[in-house]
Amino acid sequence: MTFKTIIKTVFIFSIFIGISSCIDKTKTVDNRNAIGIFNYDNEQQLTEYNKLNLDDTHPNLLNPQISKSDHSLVMKSWANLHQKLGNHLSENKFNWEVEDSTITVVHKIYFTPQGAIENYFFNVLNKTVRIEKKEEYANLISSFAKNNRIEYKKDSNFAQCGKTKYLNN
Incomplete structure (x- = not known):
């Protein structure tokens, strides 16, 4: 694997983690306000x-x-x-x-x-x-x-x- 491929993979993985953590937080807020x-x-x-x-x-x-x-x-x-x-x-x-x-x-x-x-x-x-x-x-x-x-x-x-x-x- 090249250095660029590793950086791209880490970057995409970071975005994925960031999006999924935002989704989880949104669900928690909605449940508390129900x-x-x-x-x-x-x-x-x-x-x-x-x-x-x-x-x-x-x-x-x-x-x-x-x-x-x-x-x-x-x-x-x-x-x-x-x-x-x-x-x-x-x-x-x-x-x-x-x-x-x-x-x-x-x-x-x-x-x-x-x-x-x-x-x-x-x-x-x-x-x-x-x-x-x-x-x-x-x-x-x-x-x-x-x-x-x-x-x-x-x-x-x-x-x-x-x-x-x-x-x-």
Whole structure:
């Protein structure tokens, strides 16, 4: 082998290693930024959600026994988050495409100590809503969660759950 051939081989090998290490780093970043969205009606997602046992590590702040001193602040932050979520759905022209006048969604949202949304579990109670609309709703929740947080912070992870009725125009 000539010196030029050895240099070319080392150079190509270095480029290959550099590219593959960039690909691995990109995958790691994407996984850390992933937000878990779980639809009750999707059996696979429900199984994944149940395996996480999130209720063991995220106490529900809407329980007055857990958030005794700042219960009103918790309630206000919860209402503000839902207002922002409703605006997000409207801005994206989301429509449930059913005749029901309201759509009821039971959800549980899991937060980091800084208030970032970590996981979102939901169950659309209206039986007339198609699975495709539930998937579209999940995608909008995912995009909402990347850029929004609850206006509340705590020393540890926490959750909030509730039932929301969306007007269906």
